[in-house]
Amino acid sequence: MTPDIKIRVADLNFSYRDRTILQDVSVEFPEKTITALTGSSGAGKSTFLMTLNRLWENIPNAQMQGTVEIKLQNQFRDIYAPDLAVTELRKMVATVFQVPNPLPMSIRKNVAFPLKLSGERSRGLVDEKIEQALKMANLWDEVKDRLNEDARNLSGGQQQRLCIARALVLEPEVLLLDEPTSSLDQASTAVIEDLLLKLKDRLTILIVSHHPEQVKRIADKVVEFTDGRIITAP
């Protein structure tokens, strides 16, 4: 059984100023799998992720050519087409960064933040979704009694799971993670890896990872970056 394609990238070129970072990248990502993006530091992995959620657009002098299509709500959409608002795209294609970046507010407010952005007012529904997302991120039991505490008081691993919960609360279809465990100890890393394996049934996961063991443990597919090009391994 070949899984359906979720993300289709074609002839992608990317440069900062005049320095080419990605060259003629064409790649597809299957639905509801974990794909690991590997390669040496500076190979363009983070940049590649940014082309999938359009986060690179904030960077001055960055340029991109090519097409990126993602199947959103069962329909392939060109994510750079003017009829798809970037704020909508980012609600369906969620991102988790290398260093956990909780906002300077309570745990509850952090997870509720995306709901606030999309105008969700009903307190009951918000609380329900917060609980759901925190449970999905394997964090609920640890924080359920301290939801109003500042999120920055959590441990690094907890903060990263909080960021995952926050990314999940709007029920995205794609989850992009850029070396999410590189700042964490082994135990926290294992918790997050388990979590990703559990999430794979629900959404499509792309994870940048430096660790071959981690890749072996969780990835269904590996995409390796070298010199701005990619080598796909089975």
Added chain:
Amino acid sequence: MKRYRELIAERVFLLSALASSAITVAILVFMVFMGLPLLKQGGLYQLLLKPWAPFQGSFGIYPMIIGTGAISLLSLLFAFPLSLGCSFLIGSIAPPSVSKWFRRLIELMTGIPTVIYGFVGVFLLVPIVRELFGSGSGLCILTAALVLGIMITPTMTLFFCDSFDRIPKAYLDAADALGASPVQKLLYVILPAAKQGMINGVILSLGRAVGDTLIALMLAGNSVRVAESVLEPARTLTAHIALVIAADYESPEFRSIFACGVVLYLFTMAVTFLVRYLTFSKDQTV
């Protein structure tokens, strides 16, 4: 050898620190001392609450305190939204190239001498206010506050921009990645995170507005009566000092300006301590 040099440098710095704080205290002592005869004569009550009528022997600075308060607070009211808009433009709305130039321009504006603002006010704003409201000479609280507001806007804007710049990039990335629109990012992430710095900026700008002499002197009309509306003239403490300083050294008028000095001094102190306090409490919560 090196130790000695360090020791000497340390001593020199300590000495200059002591000297500057001593001067600050000395100024206060001096002003209180100079104003003392008048204080003994009429008491603090007379000075602070009576009108200014030197020919009747009444040297109250109460109207000037009101004038200072009205003009500086009103100027703050103009400057705050203006600064907010300018800093939003620089910090998030305008494209980088535009915002860079705009910021340079604002930095340049902080260096323009006050008297220039005063001139522009006299020749541009005074006639407009006179025509628009059809009453008085156009020299009034409103005119002075408007120009003062424009004068303190660059300072306030730069303070706001600095507090925006100090927001960790991680917060902004988080907001972007979660699909916040630029306005949402501003309201829910940037403003809350920059609040303390912005409060400091507002307080320091208020200090500047209170301390400014020339604009009120040129534009507020300098009346010693307590104004009943913003379209009436008024006199600030600073303008009052500037106007009275030409009087006879031994006269009670002259003495009274020291009371003005003390009031201004205490206000500035209060502002400084408030800023300290706010900055301190912020450090504690981080």
